[in-house]
Amino acid sequence: MVSTMAHSAVADDVFHALANPTRRRVLEHLSGGPATVSELAAPFDMQLPSFVQHLSVLERSRLVRSKKRGRVRTYEIAPERFKVAEDWLTARREAWEGRLDRFDQYVKQLKEKESGS
Numbered sequence: 001m002v003s004t005m006a007h008s009a010v011a012d013d014v015f016h017a018l019a020n021p022t023r024r025r026v027l028e029h030l031s032g033g034p035a036t037v038s039e040l041a042a043p044f045d046m047q048l049p050s051f052v053q054h055l056s057v058l059e060r061s062r063l064v065r066s067k068k069r070g071r072v073r074t075y076e077i078a079p080e081r082f083k084v085a086e087d088w089l090t091a092r093r094e095a096w097e098g099r100l101d102r103f104d105q106y107v108k109q110l111k112e113k114e115s116g117s
Contacts, residue, residue: 014084017061034076
């Protein structure tokens with residue numbers, strides 16, 4: 001039970017981070033390779049402290065990690081954590097596929113009864 005709750009909390013963190021379009025754009029940028037804070041912030045029309053808050057959310061959710069060299073902080077994707085979202089979505093897809101398969105079977109049975117009467 002604790003493991004399930006912990007896994008759920010991790011999924012909540014990941015989906016919270018992914019819910020924001022700015023953070024998703026940052027992740028898209030980072031999918032091309034590591035980038036500095038200023039490189040990541042450049043396309044956005046917001047103050048740097050506000051932008052850094054988005055980076056903090058991504059780092060707390062462990063979707064990204066950062067390294068500081070001198071005064072320059074560089075971010076990169078941490079791909080392991082995306083597995084949490086993938087696993088959750090896969091479980092939902094499997095559940096819905098099962099429901100749709102049962103519904104399809106039910107409709108076929110109804111049609112067979114209808115054509116048999």
